[in-house]
Amino acid sequence: MRRFSLLLALLAVFLGGCRQDMYNQPKTKTYSASELFADGTSARSIPKDTIEYHHRAAEETFLSGSPNDTLVTRLPIPLNASLLARGQDRYQIYCAVCHGKSGEGNGEVVRRGYPAPPTYHSDRLRNAPIGHFYDVIANGYGVMSSYAARVEPADRWAIAAYIRALQLSQDATLEDLSPEERVQLETSQ
Numbered sequence: 001m002r003r004f005s006l007l008l009a010l011l012a013v014f015l016g017g018c019r020q021d022m023y024n025q026p027k028t029k030t031y032s033a034s035e036l037f038a039d040g041t042s043a044r045s046i047p048k049d050t051i052e053y054h055h056r057a058a059e060e061t062f063l064s065g066s067p068n069d070t071l072v073t074r075l076p077i078p079l080n081a082s083l084l085a086r087g088q089d090r091y092q093i094y095c096a097v098c099h100g101k102s103g104e105g106n107g108e109v110v111r112r113g114y115p116a117p118p119t120y121h122s123d124r125l126r127n128a129p130i131g132h133f134y135d136v137i138a139n140g141y142g143v144m145s146s147y148a149a150r151v152e153p154a155d156r157w158a159i160a161a162y163i164r165a166l167q168l169s170q171d172a173t174l175e176d177l178s179p180e181e182r183v184q185l186e187t188s189q
Helices: 004-016 053-064 081-094 131-139 152-168 179-188
Strands: none
Touching: 053 152, 081 152, 081 179
């Protein structure tokens, strides 16, 4: 009798969960029209800077700086004045404290006893691919820790571009200037 009542109780619980209205519940289909969100869709808008899973390979250069374990040699985003301005801003915030404003490796913490980073103006770093700077910001190098949690990928590329500009600025000659720029330089002195 006890066995029969246990079986009957299990059967009642099982059959109680098999209601047809659970299958036919009200719901919206993905991408269908709805009044749920302000844009009139039934699904949330994709957040800014979201990268589709299926296009991960196309974004690997931008996100890693070294697809297939090879450092990139060209900036994967367009180089323009606003990118350099952003790079300069981020460099002053995150990098100048150790690397110095001109990239010599003589920042404030170095003057207070922290180990000096190498100068960006050495032949080794002048010849390093631009992906090297991105990789160091993302993963750290030597006593420098990773800044991946603090500096987003677009800003890492902006800083890398600005480092290249610093390198060029310290090694520029008069022959690198156009005739108009030379006249402007000579009249300003």
